[in-house]
Amino acid sequence: MKNGHDKKNTNPTIKDVAKIANVGIATVSRVLNNSGKVSEKTRERVIEVIEELGFSPNIHARTLSSKNINSLSFVVPDMGNEFYGIMYSLLESRLSKHNYRLIVFPLIDQISLEKIKQNTDIIYQTDGVFISSLSVTNIFQSRIPQKTIVLIDSFDERFDSVYVDNENIGRTAADYLLKNSPTKTNFYLVTFKELNNEFTSFVFAKRDKGFLEVMEKHNKKVKIIYADLLWEGGYKALESHIKNKPKNYISVFATCDMLGVGAKKYLEEKNIVPKRDYSLISVDNLPISRLFKLSTIRQPITEMVEIAYEMFISSSNGRKKVENYKLEGKLIERET
Known part of the structure; x- marks a missing residue:
């Protein structure tokens, strides 16, 4: 095979694709969703790596069927935004130490939202949910999953939240x-x-x-x-x-x-x-x-992810009281 890989990874992730293609996770997401600007050369390279690894969006189903890996949902507005790509990478690296696989659910259109509303999406089968920059009520309506939910970059007094003022x-x-x-x-x-x-x-x-x-x-x-x-x-x-x-x-x-x-x-x-x-x-x-x-x-992305991660772990270990953290931005003065 090209890129020096002799056989397909049995459970490749979007992170694997990004690393081998030498691009960011957000770029891979844009190729998969056909959204945002990606050069034709980069698009071809990403698609080639996807084919070589055998990566598929259906990885969600394979992850859920694994007996050795617990799965968590990560609901975001759009993985094509670099902000969420960085957040995903930081969160995934921490959770993987506890044998959790983070599954991304980008709400890029009304169809993806309706699937969640109808309670048919596999998001309800995962072991917990991280939601970034979105409203829990607007997403799930009255069918809020009865599992650990942590909000990042948004606030709801009913759920663990870490957000910026x-x-x-x-x-x-x-x-x-x-x-x-x-x-x-x-x-x-x-x-x-x-x-x-x-x-x-x-x-x-x-x-x-x-x-x-x-x-x-x-x-x-x-x-x-x-x-x-x-x-x-x-x-x-x-x-x-x-x-x-x-x-x-x-x-x-x-x-x-x-x-x-x-x-x-x-x-x-x-x-x-x-x-x-x-x-x-x-x-x-x-x-x-x-x-x-x-x-x-x-924006304190690293701090938000660290706090969200700690809240999820402590909640999974039995903490009942809801925690909310409000962080501040920091001025970085450069040329402008």
């Missing part, structure tokens, strides 16, 4: 821009408009709220631009409102790193220089933010 993240972003902006400044909020449906976590709405409250307190007008949740979304957002280099200073709050990368790329193409002509801050502190030297507010 997103309103305070918005306030931190506002304080940063106000500190770095001269009197004559045009302020922009580049964000994602969440629809009020089953997929909504209101993470972005909370960041928007905290940011706008501070700006209003300082009598600053803010142009709100809604964008697609891709780096191209941030690019197009500023492209639609800043055609040429403006006379006033520019200050931008992009509510996630993907939007921030696109916004910075557009400003660079217009020869608008950071800290001289503009300030920009985003949220997450993903690896791409370091590459683009974005000032950002770090």
